[in-house]
Amino acid sequence: MAQMSARPAAISDDAYNARLEKIASSPEMREDNITLPYAGAMKLSGAMGVVGILGLLLVVIGAFVYNPKHALAAFEVGLFTVTAASLGSLFLVMIWNMMIAGWHVTIRRHFENAASLLPFCCLGLGAVVLIELWGPGREGSGVLLQWLYAEKQGTFLVEHKAGYLNPLFLGVRWVIYTVVWSFLALRLRALSREQDRTGDRWLSRKARFMSGWGLLITALTTAFAAFDFLMSMDYRFFSTMWGVYFFAISALAAVSLASLVFAGIRSMGRLTGVVTDEHFHDLGKLVFAFTCFWAYIAFGQYFLIWYSNIPEETYYFIHRTTGDWKPLFVALTFAHFVVPFVLLVSRIPKRSTLALGVAGVYMLVLTVADLVWIIRPMVYLGAEGAEAGPGMMGWWLDAAGILGVLGIYGALLIRQTASAPLIPTKDPMLHEAMAHKNYV
Amino acid sequence: MISPANILADIADYMPFMKRPAPRFISESGNRIYGIVAEYADPHAVTVAAEQFRDAGYTRWDVYSPFPIHGMEGHMGIKRTILPVAAFGAAVTGVLAALALQYFTNDIDYQFVVQGKPTNAWEPFIPVTFELGVLLTAFTCIGGMLMLNGLPRWNHPLFSSERFLKVSDDRLIIAVEAADANFDPDATRRLLEESGGTNIELIEDDD
Numbered sequence: 001m002a003q004m005s006a007r008p009a010a011i012s013d014d015a016y017n018a019r020l021e022k023i024a025s026s027p028e029m030r031e032d033n034i035t036l037p038y039a040g041a042m043k044l045s046g047a048m049g050v051v052g053i054l055g056l057l058l059v060v061i062g063a064f065v066y067n068p069k070h071a072l073a074a075f076e077v078g079l080f081t082v083t084a085a086s087l088g089s090l091f092l093v094m095i096w097n098m099m100i101a102g103w104h105v106t107i108r109r110h111f112e113n114a115a116s117l118l119p120f121c122c123l124g125l126g127a128v129v130l131i132e133l134w135g136p137g138r139e140g141s142g143v144l145l146q147w148l149y150a151e152k153q154g155t156f157l158v159e160h161k162a163g164y165l166n167p168l169f170l171g172v173r174w175v176i177y178t179v180v181w182s183f184l185a186l187r188l189r190a191l192s193r194e195q196d197r198t199g200d201r202w203l204s205r206k207a208r209f210m211s212g213w214g215l216l217i218t219a220l221t222t223a224f225a226a227f228d229f230l231m232s233m234d235y236r237f238f239s240t241m242w243g244v245y246f247f248a249i250s251a252l253a254a255v256s257l258a259s260l261v262f263a264g265i266r267s268m269g270r271l272t273g274v275v276t277d278e279h280f281h282d283l284g285k286l287v288f289a290f291t292c293f294w295a296y297i298a299f300g301q302y303f304l305i306w307y308s309n310i311p312e313e314t315y316y317f318i319h320r321t322t323g324d325w326k327p328l329f330v331a332l333t334f335a336h337f338v339v340p341f342v343l344l345v346s347r348i349p350k351r352s353t354l355a356l357g358v359a360g361v362y363m364l365v366l367t368v369a370d371l372v373w374i375i376r377p378m379v380y381l382g383a384e385g386a387e388a389g390p391g392m393m394g395w396w397l398d399a400a401g402i403l404g405v406l407g408i409y410g411a412l413l414i415r416q417t418a419s420a421p422l423i424p425t426k427d428p429m430l431h432e433a434m435a436h437k438n439y440v
Numbered sequence: 441m442i443s444p445a446n447i448l449a450d451i452a453d454y455m456p457f458m459k460r461p462a463p464r465f466i467s468e469s470g471n472r473i474y475g476i477v478a479e480y481a482d483p484h485a486v487t488v489a490a491e492q493f494r495d496a497g498y499t500r501w502d503v504y505s506p507f508p509i510h511g512m513e514g515h516m517g518i519k520r521t522i523l524p525v526a527a528f529g530a531a532v533t534g535v536l537a538a539l540a541l542q543y544f545t546n547d548i549d550y551q552f553v554v555q556g557k558p559t560n561a562w563e564p565f566i567p568v569t570f571e572l573g574v575l576l577t578a579f580t581c582i583g584g585m586l587m588l589n590g591l592p593r594w595n596h597p598l599f600s601s602e603r604f605l606k607v608s609d610d611r612l613i614i615a616v617e618a619a620d621a622n623f624d625p626d627a628t629r630r631l632l633e634e635s636g637g638t639n640i641e642l643i644e645d646d647d
Binding site: 307347439 | 510511524528555556563564566567
């Protein structure tokens, strides 16, 4: 323990404090450049919150008058979009802390803000667990989680997987996810906020130490959460790639959201000289990289299952790549990979505030579409006749669920963003981030 | 300055059996003049001097230093490389060639059912398509880089200068080539002097 408390000797305390003061007195660090206008932000936050609450009300109404399965699926599409964005943000914050990265410092506060909404995402997941176990679905329980259906009990696969897929363990896992994610996200943001006040560089080491073990258990919990809530909706299906697939969705959602947020902040004339074209270039590289990573993982998973042609795996993709869902599958292939690849491969759009902001919105929409493709086919799986098609009203319910969750998430994110400086003002690497250049 | 004569001259540099064009400038000893070099005191001085040569319209010259000087390409007025465009073209070529080859062989020329899969299924084509796209891109990047920067080569006229060899140690040097359209032995020497250059030396190309 004695070793851990030894302070880094690379630069003396006096020189360090002098550097902090020099940065603090630079023109870029004036108050109206590194904070959002509070009243205006609250107005926007309120508007988004109203949209969100109206959307969720519509979902509740839809659940009672139309179809509870469809309503829950619509809610989950929105919920997993924002959970992915928050989890991806948590991942990136921890990776950057671990790597002692310099360039990211001026954009890190947004990622901390997004990650700090994980408790709300976990509340949403808790609601999903409650509805699945005791909700207004069918006789007994189970709305979208088929292994909870009364008529499936006693079948071979449900019995075989009961050691993992049982109500009690599902509840326990939800508690674990909530505790782990909330603790890490809130603690990392609190450390960063404390450093804003005290300027103590020891806090960066604390955050780095936490990020080390945090990354490991967040990787495991993210994979298992993806198994629990997305993959096991259809309890027969399994894919060892699924955890990585959801991580790819998360990381892409996180950097897309960040592109949108920083394009917005910069278009308001804030963060001038703090978040520059150079940071946008790197953010754009991350959007591009995770687009490719998503395509790699999504294709890898699909390809192996297609090739091996084992019925208990292939029917999952047959349902999603033929018939009603085929257009979405083809659209995802091109719109989620080919189009962004060609548009973002050049450095010009990456360095443009407008272009990268548009790309961020576009990739978020495609993330929603991806989750629609994962979740929505479950609703009418096996349904026949009049029940088989979603119908016009069905799409309204989807829109309400997605906009409802996204609206509330946006409202909370703007509140978080406006409640603190837009950058960690006394981070030890801040001088490096402000002078960041790509040289390519 | 790209003209057929210049390109031929550059190629002749690498091909000993080719006749090189007649030199524009000849030294007192009768040798072909390669160019003029000058030394500078510190990175700032060489940066300022580089801007003067850039503004005077020189194109065939270079700054040599033992360490990278960030932003020097801006001070020298070097344009961005066209290599990314070539690489993108190679990638598109590779992707299209791989798809065409596989569709032709598997679905048109010689249909052979494997594992009961359709002969025109796109899934098995993707790995090969990806690999060929990457392969051609990599080849184009490496080959294009070597073509654009003129490496590797047997020797370089600058190596005949003892002082120049110190550039990998502790010198900052600007070398202007006689092939530059603006080059003139007296005017260029004067510009090197005015921009703060010392130990100015005429480099002969004596082969």
